[in-house]
């Protein structure tokens with residue numbers, strides 16, 4: 001029976017070839033709509049001075065600083081709006097200028113309209129003059145060309161997790177072709193005759209497919225892309241036909257299945273994948289004991305397969321323990337959940353030969369209370385939790401107040 005860490009190593013090794021996948025070129029000026037975080041696959045250098053020209057930081061007057069003397073008047077030049085071309089400031093004049101407009105040639109300072117006399121803009125016609133109360137320093141309220149970043153410098157480095165400011169600065173620099181770490185493409189399969197789509201009515205003895213939804217969300221958060229999510233009946237012929245159809249039409253990097261791995265009479269996942277090369281075992285973990293992993297030869301192609309148990313808590317805990325850290329790493333994202341250490345609110349028992357993962361909640365005083373029992377069908381208890389509490393192999397009984405490690409989820 002492999003330990004948790006042995007099985008973690010096996011899954012890491014299984015998926016390690018995916019680290020060498022080609023990047024994807026993102027060529028839409030808008031960022032991807034997908035909720036998954038995206039990460040730069042290569043450095044991007046800046047093709048453009050940012051800002052590209054000296055421009056005004058204020059609505060006011062563009063002046064030559066040396067010509068501004070307290071109380072003396074300057075003739076008012078034509079207005080300069082943001083987006084208007086590059087003007088030239090005649091000596092002895094002050095040009096009304098708007099925020100973001102190009103500072104005219106010859107000008108070296110901006111005086112805000114509030115510090116001008118009159119302190120509101122005059123009609124754009126000849127014959128007006130303006131006064132200023134005090135002197136002005138050269139460079140005042142001028143946003144210098146390249147003051148954010150000069151052309152030729154590094155815009156963003158490989159590995160940057162692209163957030164709103166990164167997408168914004170790429171757009172500012174006019175970079176519309178961006179190398180992204182390609183998302184691992186996952187075919188997600190929920191198996192079981194009892195499963196119905198969440199929108200379908202239930203007969204007695206049928207349930208809604210919870211794993212398709214929970215693992216889609218979990219995979220997306222780990223950076224992966226669910227290219228197809230299918231419910232498969234406990235019928236090996238139908239399952240093989242579905243696999244053939246999907247793999248012929250859709251590029252897939254990883255197959256992730258739930259259900260059909262234990263000792264039942266209708267274990268479709270075992271039936272289909274065991275003969276194709278996937279190894280099934282029981283990991284010393286609860287929930288998430290029965291597991292399968294390996295490279296499967298399917299219709300001539302070799303594909304990594306990870307098979308989780310069907311119980312919804314088992315499937316999600318398996319994801320957290322085995323797949324999430326590897327997938328997050330493959331997508332350039334922080335892999336480790338934050339570890340919280342605290343005293344248990346109440347005594348607990350755990351199977352001594354298994355690493356038990358319980359659901360829990362952090363109390364405001366830093367203590368840890370368990371939510372629900374160890375049962376692997378208690379998905380609502382999981383949803384009400386913010387911790388996965390670890391009771392490693394060797395732990396049998398812990399009293400209230402004993403310190404445990406937990407992952408903040």
Ligand SMILES: Nc1nc2c(c(=O)[nH]1)N[C@H]1C(S)=C(S)[C@@H](COP(=O)(O)OP(=O)(O)OC[C@H]3O[C@@H](n4cnc5c(N)ncnc54)[C@H](O)[C@@H]3O)O[C@H]1N2
Nearest residue numbers: 190192208209210211259260261262263289309310311314
């Ligand atoms: N005789 C034994 N029986 C079982 C053993 C065992 O060792 N010997 N192991 C138990 C453990 S532990 C687990 S975990 C489960 C694993 O079972 P399978 O992976 O084969 O999964 P199923 O039998 O298909 O389903 C288990 C359970 O989960 C429900 N389920 C399945 N898929 C979904 C889904 N997509 N959404 C919601 N719920 C799902 C299913 O209805 C079953 O109730 O085996 C134990 N049995």
Ligand code: MOO
Nearest residue numbers: 287288289314376
């Ligand atoms: O291993 Mo099962 O996942 O205990 O419920």
